[in-house]
Amino acid sequence: METTKTHVVHGGTLRYLKHDSATTGTPMTLSVFVPPGEGPFPVVIWLSGLTCTEDNFTTKAGAYRAAAEHGLIVVAPDTSPRGDGVADDPAYDLGQGAGFYLDATQAPWASHFRMESYVTGELIDLIDAQFPTTGARSILGHSMGGHGALTLALNHPELFQSVSAFAPISSPTRCPWGEKAFTAYLGSDDVAAWNRHDAARLIEAGAARGVYDDILIDQGDADSFLTDQLKPDLLKAAAEASGQKITIRMQPGYDHSYFFMTSFIDDHLAFHAARLKH
């Protein structure tokens, strides 16, 4: 991995990194915060939402104060492969910046859009190889990245101690963003295959039951995507049906922006720290 920028923040070291990914076949960018002290440290992986790069969370979430206090490494990857040779779409919700944390099976996406394998394989291996980690890790994210955090944690429970989300796309098989992306990336011949990438359907089916003692979700009630795209009620119903505990906090007046996330990121990092260190 090549370090492109380094900053000291809250006593720790923040690096912007770039590496050639064997999984996506492209360069991939990310940021990694290492807290002060000698370590080893547990890892928290943050997955961002549509249109974001690794930079949005890194500069706007205000996460590193609490991460330094808890002694957490924080990793923020980009949201998709990018570059001239990578398929794209002019819309903001498909293609580069909109990887949806799955492995595409359809042309022209399948050759590079392999974000599930990237995050759960190559990224984790690189972090554990190049930073002083304990081997324990958790995952969280926002919107499309909340969907990513939930579905990756539910499909790969051996990799994560805990999972949380801000305003996740709760059920992409039942909202316009998800239907559009899944049609493109996974095709519409086998719609049942979509369910593996749908947090509400996974929870309803009992995925990872007994693994996660709780899942923390924050959702602003003034979020303009709440009703049409995010639909936390579907998560709530699935959790009730399957017996999975989920704590959904509706936050009054908050919207879909980083001003919402920065207001509650400390709670999420405390939630993960408690589960990463016990």
Place this chain on the structure above:
Amino acid sequence: METTKTHVVHGGTLRYLKHDSATTGTPMTLSVFVPPGEGPFPVVIWLSGLTCTEDNFTTKAGAYRAAAEHGLIVVAPDTSPRGDGVADDPAYDLGQGAGFYLDATQAPWASHFRMESYVTGELIDLIDAQFPTTGARSILGHSMGGHGALTLALNHPELFQSVSAFAPISSPTRCPWGEKAFTAYLGSDDVAAWNRHDAARLIEAGAARGVYDDILIDQGDADSFLTDQLKPDLLKAAAEASGQKITIRMQPGYDHSYFFMTSFIDDHLAFHAARLKH
């Protein structure tokens, strides 16, 4: 003032605002954070550095958690007038985005570049008229905005309870950024007139002596502008010569970015809160 965007953050309300300024003869933009509760609240004015708009501090500083706790209104204006009819320069350190918090006397700048009068007059009046303020206020800023905070506080001690700065341009009459800007905005016929806009020279001359019990300065020792442009040693020498107390903290490893500011913004807000509420 027209509200262009509103966000809830840390329980308070953040507004992006726009108004037609009689002082600059242009539209001016700013952000205002009002903490939770009924008020009235004291005000902290943040002045940003070269190239910034009101958005950099607002999204990157992570200031609103502490501002909410202390009950502070936080105001972040733009760094200059802007627009098609406003003089500009292709360089990043002159013209739009580089107002230097003074009233220009030279063409083509004098007609709009009046940031000292704007901040100390129209902006303060607007905030006090339209928000629940106690009438007490403090000022701080970064780099060019640290210069602005110091010089405005020293020249207008009746307006501010306290002043602090991150990596300020300590003596613009003795560094390339300042020499270039002052030559353009103030002309070189009367170089002695520059000293009124030079924090180190103001302090050395005893400006506002006895008004400020302390001035807090944070400076990263890995700041690439430290030696050529910022020169905190000149502030230190001026303070020692004049008997003004200044606390200059050299912060090891920190650079000139918002990662530096977000690491110490809580200390600055606590410094001002203690002086605004006693």
